Amino acid sequence: MKRAFYVGRFQPYHLGHDKIIKMIANDIDELVIGIGSAQKSHSVTDPFTAGERVEMVKKALEDFPIRTYIIPLQDMEFNSLWVSHVKSMSPKFDVAYSNNPLVVQLFTEAGIEVRRPPMHERDKYSGTAIRKLMIHGARQDWEDLIPKTVMEVIDEVNGICRIKRVAGNDHK
Ligand SMILES: Nc1ncnc2c1ncn2[C@@H]1O[C@H](COP(=O)(O)OP(=O)(O)OP(=O)(O)O)[C@@H](O)[C@H]1O
Numbered sequence: 254m255k256r257a258f259y260v261g262r263f264q265p266y267h268l269g270h271d272k273i274i275k276m277i278a279n280d281i282d283e284l285v286i287g288i289g290s291a292q293k294s295h296s297v298t299d300p301f302t303a304g305e306r307v308e309m310v311k312k313a314l315e316d317f318p319i320r321t322y323i324i325p326l327q328d329m330e331f332n333s334l335w336v337s338h339v340k341s342m343s344p345k346f347d348v349a350y351s352n353n354p355l356v357v358q359l360f361t362e363a364g365i366e367v368r369r370p371p372m373h374e375r376d377k378y379s380g381t382a383i384r385k386l387m388i389h390g391a392r393q394d395w396e397d398l399i400p401k402t403v404m405e406v407i408d409e410v411n412g413i414c415r416i417k418r419v420a421g422n423d424h425k
């Protein structure tokens with residue numbers, strides 16, 4: 254039985270994440286998804302709470318073929334202690350998947366195997382690009398970039414109004 258770990262901020266969860274997570278599922282038996290920077294919300298770079306992001310991921314993976322665990326992870330001041338923090342919060346895992354250079358470095362130094370999944374249409378599927386469109390674009394500019402269930406979570410919490418307000422734009 255092979256269990257993997259995948260971490261992201263998921264601000265918001267988008268179809269790039271979805272494609273990669275579904276690809277990872279072919280190689281492993283169970284997946285732990287870490288919701289990174291769990292303490293952050295209500296900002297332009299991190300608009301959604303950890304709870305909202307848990308709901309996004311959970312609903313997006315409703316028909317996922319393997320068992321998943323979703324765990325919120327707060328950031329720590331000490332990068333050198335982060336892997337211990339992750340290990341204490343997560344079910345045990347055998348391999349980590351990430352493209353974040355710091356995450357790759359910290360896991361590698363801790364002796365944990367890291368696999369780097371390919372990027373899927375990164376110009377389109379990027380949290381930063383999607384948040385920009387949410388603030389400055391029309392709904393049709395970004396709604397096809399996230400799963401429908403994620404859109405429903407964002408609507409339920411009035412997320413577009415929130416991100417526009419914290420960005421200082423007129424939210425109407
Ligand atoms: N289009 C994509 N294809 C494959 N992997 C992706 C894609 N976008 C993000 N990832 C990966 O998913 C993980 C989680 O990323 P994260 O939640 O920060 O998304 P992001 O789109 O990079 O967001 P942001 O632009 O806000 O940093 C990272 O390892 C990241 O490299």
Ligand SMILES: NC(=O)c1ccc[n+]([C@@H]2O[C@H](COP(=O)(O)O)[C@@H](O)[C@H]2O)c1
Binds near residue numbers: 260332355
């Ligand atoms: N010192 C720390 O708290 C530490 C170190 C490495 C990664 N992280 C977190 O892991 C997540 C990595 O996700 P991304 O690949 O989406 O950037 C982020 O939330 C990041 O803050 C935290």
